[in-house]
Amino acid sequence: MSKVSKLGQLANFLLYITLQLAVSQFIVLCHTASCFIYVAFLLLLPRRQEGMPLLLLISFAVGLFVDIFYGSAGTHAFSSVLVVYSRDFLLKLMLPASGYEAAAQPTLSNLGWKRFSLFSLILIGIHHTALFFLDAGTTMLFFVIIRKVVFSTLLTYTTVLLTQSIILLIRKR
Incomplete structure (x- = not known):
């Protein structure tokens, strides 16, 4: 990864974490849907086969x-x-x-609307399913958890798509 690429990733990390802690943390709709914008940072990490252990370490951190x-x-x-x-x-x-390209980011501009939508919806759904079931610690509230997963996935997906669209518009200017 080049020095510029590393700085770009650091800037992305700071942007998404700041958005999560300052704004998204407080976006909860009807006690059902929560927004986790920081997941976008994980989705947009560059694709690198040889760097998978590093990517896993970054995601853990x-x-x-x-x-x-x-x-x-x-x-x-x-x-x-x-x-x-x-x-x-x-x-x-x-x-x-x-x-x-192996080092390219899976962004809206690189994947296109269809692929990016499918890519992000599936991964956000995986994230939220694991998060809410682990948080609940039981399957007794299965349907309540599934409702939270679905609505939170849709809210986070909409936020990620909106963020990517804004970035795409800014870069086109």
Whole structure:
């Protein structure tokens, strides 16, 4: 990873964590949907085969950082690692072997609307399913948890898509 790329990733990390802690943390709709914008940082990490252990370590650190501020016991760390681990497998399934640069970020501009939507919805759903079931610690409230997963996934997805669209518009100018 080049020095510029590392600085860009650090800037992305700071942006998404700041958005999560300053804004998204307080966006809760009807005690059902919570917004976790920091997941966008994990989705947008560059795709690197040889750097998978590093990506898993980064995702663990991001999740642990969020856990500290939420006072949760590792639920965000586990969910974040699960997303990054699943992300590589999903990208291999979705993209042609020769059609994607190994170090490129899976952004809206690189993947297009359809692929980015499918990519982000699946991974945000995986994150939220793990997060809410771990947080509940039981399956007794299965339907309540599923409702939270669905609505939180849709809210987070909308926020990620809106953020990516704004970035795309700014870059086109």
